[in-house]
Amino acid sequence: MAPKLPPTHPLEHSVTTVAGSQAPAHHAPPRGILRWLLTTNHKEIGSLYLIFSLIMFFIGGIFALVIRAELFQPGLQLVNPEFFNQMTTMHGLIMVFAAVMPAFTGLANWMIPLQIGAPDMALPRLNNFSFWLLPVAFTLLLSTLFMPGGGPNFGWTFYAPLSTTYAPPSTTFFILALHIAGISSILGAINIIATILNMRAPGMRMMDMPLFVWTWLITAFLLIAVMPVLAGVITMMLMDINFGTSFFSAAGGGDPVLFQHLFWFFGHPEVYIMILPAFGIVSVIIPTFARKPLFGYPSMVYATASIALLSFMVWAHHMFVVGLPLAAELFFMYSTMLIAVPTGVKIFNWITTLFRGSISFESPMLFSLAFVVLFTIGGFSGLMLAISPADFQYHDTYFVVAHFHYVLVPGAVFAIMAAAYYWLPKWTGHYPNERLAQWHFWLSVIGVNLTFFPMHFAGLAGMPRRIPDYALQFADFNMLSSIGAFLFGFSQLLFVLVVVLCVRGGKKAPAQAWEGAWDLEWTVPSPAPLHTFETPPDFKRPTL
């Protein structure tokens, strides 16, 4: 299917300074590696973030395939349990902190200034620094795999005392890596907040911002609120390991359960940090391809904000079986169930946006529609997990693994793919090859469901997570999952192919690359020149 190209009508908002060369204030950028090391341009930094995250997505993916290959059949064939544990841990850490989060930060860097009509991020040099912390952090983290005693092997949730008293010697480096990655996220978040609050085009009110900007603003607040808590927790771990304190050790008067409370006080908002920007992306793409304004814009904003607020009150639903008192179980069950309300509002709004639209199915739209369906399925299993008595059976099984992969892979990752296909014309000036993109989409959808749907059954039938080998009744489910995982993993090479082809050439895209798209970024030429909106655009509220 060829992309539906818009008629080449004159742009609604004119762009003033276009090319970098026309602005005398800008020196010629350094060439080669130095250019990328020193760049303070939001578009170049955005690209760096996206490329970094794609590389990490593949590294984390290889770890996942090691896991799935080992689990293809019962018995231990490929790796020993120790290495298996390192793989599950690293897969989680890399996907969360090095693939999904930087991808969203990269999209924010590229698109937020363009969507609010700002010339760059508020703090461009800080922006450069926060990106370059990431390769340092994750090179360090990956290098722990080669240290004596191996890398972290205690799961991405690193529960004490397995991660303190009983941890491998490399744990100190793991903590350092996480600190650096945390600082990077925090700096990125400050930059985004400062940009959104202060640099909007004249006339653009908060309630005029595209939802991607709104959801990122809320995400950035979450980051500022909880990344320091993570820093605090890992600092306590560091002290327990190296300085003889006992925050988390019963032997010295501490409490291992305290670790879990602190971790999940960070961890639950962290989960939303990985999904709110995805909500924003989908809320921008669906109206574009339904050629109809987003239904219930204000309620979308309020729903996002209430999800963010609720995320601070539900953390102990990750701890239903640690022995909480009845009152606590009830409180966290009710508060968790409540999250279904604003999330439901969002889904209803998306579907109502489709209703009586004029819908076309280009690849960004396909990924967004799959997001809505599959994220909702993840939401259903989330609701089931919220029911504390039933969670005594679900907890720490493959049912949970299925749940969070449904919200993170066809959730967050599909949204990132949708965003990439949606904005590639703006980034490169070319449309992505739609035929390949559709292949990528269908293989991914089939792969994802084949991988993660059987996991629900394996979990309900009694298979705990994070085990390198399993009893025979789980064999069929695991074999299906493994086949699906390899299908999904290898289909992602198609994505790389599409991106590379798109950078090198392809059908030329006009400024407004999609017929129904009318946010500010579509008023600058495609590809977006290095410097845009040096003179603020005149924001005109669309008349609805």
Next chain:
Amino acid sequence: MRSLWRWIVSSNVFLSTTPVHANGWNMPRGVTDVSGEIYGLHMTIFWICVVIGAVVFGAMFYSLFRYRHSKGAKAANFHEHTTVEIFWTTIPLLILVGIAVPATATLTKMYDTSEADLDVMIIGQQWRWRYEYLGEEVAFTSNMSTPRAQISGEEGFGEHYLQEVDEPLVLPINRKIRFLMTSDDVIHSWWVPELAVKQDTIPGFINENWVNINEPGVYRGQCAELCGIDHGFMPIVVHAMEEAEFDEWMLERKEAMEQEALGVDREWEMQELMARGETVFESICASCHQSEGQGAPPAFPALAGNERLIEDLEWHAQTVIDGVSGTAMPSFRNTLNPVELASVVTYTRNAWGNDTGDSVQPGDIAKRIAE
């Protein structure tokens, strides 16, 4: 693609799996009142989700089909409708309240703290379970009995591959059993799906849970919280019996423990100690120190050719009895009896070319443990 398929079909991987039994797809209904209620809740919420899903996805696919751009659909321009928005905020709330009521009732039932007929202490250890019947002087550890050769593929899989133990937890039916749970090292989680009991065991802290089993049978589960290398090899088997049968078992088990205790009073032959020691080593020590005593340094030191061990009998015995604080080496003072301790010390001093010729008598160990 085709050759992959042929390979999958032709390889015996499908054949090697036992047929999925009746409830192999779903949560088991279980054999207690509570597990039945949980199953009921699970199915209720599942069907609610199915109905909501059908409505929501129905509306979505209808719109996708009906309003295709390619069929010349013209987009409307509406973008808000307060009544509808209030409606779909309140309806989910009402559904949630409907789910919360039975869930609260079940949860309250699970937190019943009334007096129990039998108290069993469950202790998680890397990587085995220890069961202590409080007030009955009966205690034992329960280790996975699946041979390592099956895991490595040298032998075919047994019927209960990875879900079988050397000594199951034996419980009576129709009596209220209280579980007190704790751990000696890291956090584990004791889970038997058919009993709907999953509870973390936390070092230094005590958790409790209870069960009242309705049907005799053998129920299998395993550790649910990542606890290190052998997390996947920490199965649980519960053998639930009729009350009379249980009482008989308890008497026999007590006698067996007394018999074992008698072993302290006599002199043991070297071969006897070595034979007994090998069994203990295989079930308790081999998961870390490996079958050939080669260990897995740096976490788990080698025993074969370990100089300190060979030279210092005193240190060796003390380490086995008291463990090493802050490492994976637990204290076996309370978990192994003097016969087992003496034989495993003797075995490790003489196996794999350690050949010290030392033998340690259970009586000596018993003296060391008793004051």
Next chain:
Amino acid sequence: MNNEQQQISEQRVGIRRTVGRSIAALVGMFAFAFALVPLYDVFCRITGLNGKVDTTAQAFVHENVDESRYVTVQFITRGSAGLPWKMDVETQQVRVHPGQPTEVDFTFSNQSDQSNWGRAVPSVSPSEASPHLRKMSCFCFAEQKLQAGEKLTIPLVFQLTHELPAEISTITLVYTLYPVKNKVSQLSSQQTQHAGGTI
């Protein structure tokens, strides 16, 4: 042009203000994470969460003994790796009325030929009961030194309050012995003080 410059300088002030506030929030949240440690402890002691026990000796409260009600109190003692001690309790369980003061003797014996330090860490189940277990004298959490072969008997005197929830009929008190390494003992005790006094 002037207007534009003014706008830009206003923007700079705005950005500076946002960054300042964000950093304040960051520092605040980092401190909050550490503040949660003692807060959690206080919270646990008030609610009995996690079966934590208040270990400072409390005064005996003269209340009428509620003879209509019996509660079973179980005692369990446990050792741990690295401490060659034995801890015994004179009786495994007692049946008491709420309000009735009860004394139970615990014996610690060092079975090694060296002196060493240890401490007994208490935990109560069900956790809802722990605020209602009033201890007049106990050894909970105090670091103790035992000479080689030494034996020490310490009494625990406790009383259950009348407010003990009616549905609780059995209370289990577990002591786990942990070694105290001399070198780190000071640091850890400091840390415990930070963590809101004894537990």
